Amino acid sequence: MPELPEVEVVRRGIEPYTAGWRVERVEVFDPRSLKRHPGSVADFIGALEGRDLLAAVRRGKFLWLPLADRDPRQSEALVCHLGMSGQILLGDHPEQFGPLLRVALELSGPDGESITWGFVDQRLFGSLAIDTVVETIPGVPAGRGSDDPGIPSQVAHIARDVLDPAADLSAIARSMRKKSSGIKRVLLDQTVTSGVGNIYADEALFSTRLHYDYPANRLSQSRALDLLSAVGGVFDRALEQGGTSFDWQYVNVNGQGGYFSQSLNAYGQDGQACSRCGRIIVREAFMNRSSFRCPRCQPRPRVR
């Protein structure tokens, strides 16, 4: 569900409750939400209770909370991935988060106040884990939200997203153009660039008038850069509107949805007129998912 803009909205929502805050108590209601944690449930709880949070950092769709060192030789972070249906909600007590609450954290703040974090996830594709932090390029922040170059090992293979000031867009464009796959598959490959999911891929392709199955290696460098620029543009606009909400599945930490669904030009618009040319937007299966495109603005490539 959540793509980069939605995860960034969540990151901004929890950021005020990281530095200066301490995890007092952890409750795990469903161990399946810890499937990316390398140890047991008890190990997860033991590794987190009593720890001080330092920041809320995001790269692509991955979020992590660096923890103050318990062992100076080994830094750790709480890694969160929301999967298709994950939410982080803030409240006063776990009971308010409903039956899909999987994990709750009780935090205490610098002035003795307390808050409860609820990790809510219908489909259980999301996860929480304590992970070790590995070094990346010295002096270059690993993601948005901290100047620290360290990154959790589970996130190390994820490429920088286009909103990352340290992202080398020319290099990303070149790596895209080495692939023979359809361009949408490449956009969704989080090791090429991150944060793009089904919605924003379709929006960026619409904006650039590209068919999802256009071979990536047939793009010129400037066309590939145009596409990355379109990805950044749609991310920025979605962020301004609080992200894309179709239903209760995506909400910010206060339970409120975003408004970008009203600005979508392609995703979910099948049967509607193209905002550019008036032709009817179609929906097609690609990669076992739905893709939406304008048949006139984004024609099928002549040869594949």
Place this chain on the structure above:
DNA sequence: AGCGAGCCCTGCGCGC
């Protein structure tokens, strides 16, 4: 090596 299929899950809305 790179690609594509399959799998991990639950719940909602629709048509019969």
Place this chain on the structure above:
DNA sequence: TGCGCGCAGGGCTCGC
């Protein structure tokens, strides 16, 4: 009303 089916914003692993 009730059931079965298709569908949903993601990512990892395993074959070929």
